[in-house]
Amino acid sequence: DIQMTQSPSSLSASVGDRVTITCRASQSISSYLNWYQQKPGKAPKLLIYAASSLQSGVPSRFSGSGSGTDFTLTISSLQPEDFATYYCQQSYSTPPTFGPGTKVDIK
């Protein structure tokens, strides 16, 4: 199975900050990488698919980049509604696997 890691595991940030979350795969996964946002008590929501494609309806302050083993999710200007946990997920091979998550909370 492909192992996914994320860093940091948590971070504290202020509204307006630029936030970067890193995801690393245990082997090359090309661009088969997706990002999800989850708020407490809610289902995950797709943000980014295929490493850098923005899901319809997701604000443009979210962006994704990377290929191979190293990927990044960037929030250009953190908004109050962005405080959540973020997960990366690879779909290069079965089983699809998720990273452990990065919790973004208020500084």
Next chain:
Amino acid sequence: QVQLVESGGGLVKPGGSLRLSCAASGFTFSDYYMSWIRQAPGKGLEWVSYISSSGSTIYYADSVKGRFTISRDNAKNSLYLQMNSLRAEDTAVYYCARVSSWGEIEYFQHWGQGTLVTVSS
């Protein structure tokens, strides 16, 4: 709009069985792969199972293989997960998700609200 509504969760004793359902609406259900994904309390996301649009192709996580069975009824726009020989470590919120793809890259585009399964004596 796409809606996925899970049901069937609850409290069950170790070794017991439960059948989850997911009612889909707002899209042509028979065109899409579907999946079950679970999340143990306070933990991350774990993929459980896939089923192809026709039901002919199925995959399971090793942790549930031989105990869980995924199925679908395209006439009823419904997805199911039959869970047998349940263990305490199966305790989780179970989400159904619609699988979409961009070329060969698959992703979980839409999720239900989840249903809680608790395995405890």
